[in-house]
Amino acid sequence: MTSAKLASADIELPRRIRRSLAVVAVVGYPAAVFCWTIAQTWLGLAPPVGGIAGLALILGSLFAMWRIYAFRSHLAQAPDAQLDERQVQIRDRAYLDSYRIFVGVTLVALVLLGLVPGMVDKPLTLTFDVVNWFVMGAVLISLVLPSAVVAWREPDLAD
Amino acid sequence: MPAPRPDFSIQNRLAVLRAERGMSRQELADAVGVNYQTIGYLERGDYNPSLALAFQIAAHFGMPIEAIFSPQPFAPMSAALYSTTR
Numbered sequence: 001m002t003s004a005k006l007a008s009a010d011i012e013l014p015r016r017i018r019r020s021l022a023v024v025a026v027v028g029y030p031a032a033v034f035c036w037t038i039a040q041t042w043l044g045l046a047p048p049v050g051g052i053a054g055l056a057l058i059l060g061s062l063f064a065m066w067r068i069y070a071f072r073s074h075l076a077q078a079p080d081a082q083l084d085e086r087q088v089q090i091r092d093r094a095y096l097d098s099y100r101i102f103v104g105v106t107l108v109a110l111v112l113l114g115l116v117p118g119m120v121d122k123p124l125t126l127t128f129d130v131v132n133w134f135v136m137g138a139v140l141i142s143l144v145l146p147s148a149v150v151a152w153r154e155p156d157l158a159d
Numbered sequence: 160m161p162a163p164r165p166d167f168s169i170q171n172r173l174a175v176l177r178a179e180r181g182m183s184r185q186e187l188a189d190a191v192g193v194n195y196q197t198i199g200y201l202e203r204g205d206y207n208p209s210l211a212l213a214f215q216i217a218a219h220f221g222m223p224i225e226a227i228f229s230p231q232p233f234a235p236m237s238a239a240l241y242s243t244t245r
Contacts, residue, residue, distance in 0.1 A: 084193035086206050
């Protein structure tokens, strides 16, 4: 163990705020892309309406991702040498849970994509843009998930 | 292998020992090579230390490990020292 262990600089953020940021960071982007896709392809909303609302949602979730990644990345991304034994446990558990969440959400999304268009009898056209959004979302979420799990789980400190 | 009980927590006298010596969490953390928040987690019983860390803390205070950590709740230090019903 080295003496210079990483301090969780933003642990002072109240848990409620950390959890809100974590939810927005993880759920916001796919929700925005999903709403935007539905608005464009099924509801036929004009691009400015769906575009502006979708863009606002996407920018909001990107901000939450950046915030959560910035304030937890030092713990969730740090190598063993920079962490003490408790922090290593937290990081490792966060990665395991992130893997489970990612696989679960991906499976649910694939099932929904396969079932919903048939149930509502409206074909979903998967254009390059739509697939591109989903792939970007998957990459961004896989990066931010460990930090979000840590931010969600860590209790408030008394001092 | 049976899983450890989820409510199992190792009791410790870290807060008392630290207060007796006028030591901050940061100072103790630096001495044993952990983050200061980990000392807080230990004191509140939110985290059970590894054997290595427990021995390191015991060595730092110059006390046997069982005087600092115990699976059972500790009696108050004053009662342990001055009790007349021994």
